Amino acid sequence: MGKYVVVKKEDCTSCGSCISVAPDIFDLDYDMLAEVIYEGDSNRGITSIADDLIDELEEAMDSCPSECIFLAAVPFA
Numbered sequence: 041m042g043k044y045v046v047v048k049k050e051d052c053t054s055c056g057s058c059i060s061v062a063p064d065i066f067d068l069d070y071d072m073l074a075e076v077i078y079e080g081d082s083n084r085g086i087t088s089i090a091d092d093l094i095d096e097l098e099e100a101m102d103s104c105p106s107e108c109i110f111l112a113a114v115p116f117a
């Protein structure tokens with residue numbers, strides 16, 4: 041089963057926590073809002089995150105003060 045992730049940018053406070061914890065998955069965009077950059081996903085939530093990054097992903101979600109990182113078992117689009 042896949043793990044697909046997106047950031048709901050309108051709720052992101054640019055704290056940088058997810059990027060510190062999971063830099064292979066998240067980065068800030070030009071507006072300083074977090075987005076999913078994993079394998080060029082561009083925050084579309086269509087790229088399944090590799091198994092060896094799932095611990096980082098879950099830690100990043102737990103660290104997000106805005107709870108604006110969303111995970112699904114199927115692609116978002």
Ligand code: SF4
Binds near residue numbers: 047052054108109
């Ligand atoms: S942890 Fe949450 S609020 Fe902080 S930059 Fe990442 S998505 Fe935005």
